[in-house]
Amino acid sequence: MQRVPVARRSNAATLIVSLRDWARPLWPWFSALWLVALVTLLLLYILPCSAPPTSIAGVELSLDKVFHVLAHGGLMAMALVIAPNRRAALVMATLAVVSGVLFECAQLYVPQRSFGFDDMTANMVGVVVGGFAGRAIRRL
Numbered sequence: 001m002q003r004v005p006v007a008r009r010s011n012a013a014t015l016i017v018s019l020r021d022w023a024r025p026l027w028p029w030f031s032a033l034w035l036v037a038l039v040t041l042l043l044l045y046i047l048p049c050s051a052p053p054t055s056i057a058g059v060e061l062s063l064d065k066v067f068h069v070l071a072h073g074g075l076m077a078m079a080l081v082i083a084p085n086r087r088a089a090l091v092m093a094t095l096a097v098v099s100g101v102l103f104e105c106a107q108l109y110v111p112q113r114s115f116g117f118d119d120m121t122a123n124m125v126g127v128v129v130g131g132f133a134g135r136a137i138r139r140l
Helices: 011-046 064-082 086-109 117-139
Strands: none
Touching: 011 064, 011 086, 011 117, 064 086, 064 117, 086 117
């Protein structure tokens, strides 16, 4: 009889799987945390003076799009990882996508803030990247 080699997980994958499995029974609490993150993101979008920093140690950087990708990517990945079933994941993912569009549109009505299709594109790129990341973690 021939032995079939078993694929081993890396240390990082093992850690992610153990954290995911530990967190599954606590999904209502993590869902509440996700909603808090969503509301916090909305507040950051609609507060007039909440723009991210543009320079670090005197070096001018354009990190605005990076922040958009990270915020919406994290929201999407978190939704896919913590949802206990496909229906909850679909609802949370839909909220993540819709928030990426609506939060940017809300800036049309906020003084000192500006709407931008480039920001909305960065939001959607973040949602897609977060979707792939969340799906990959869920499949581990």
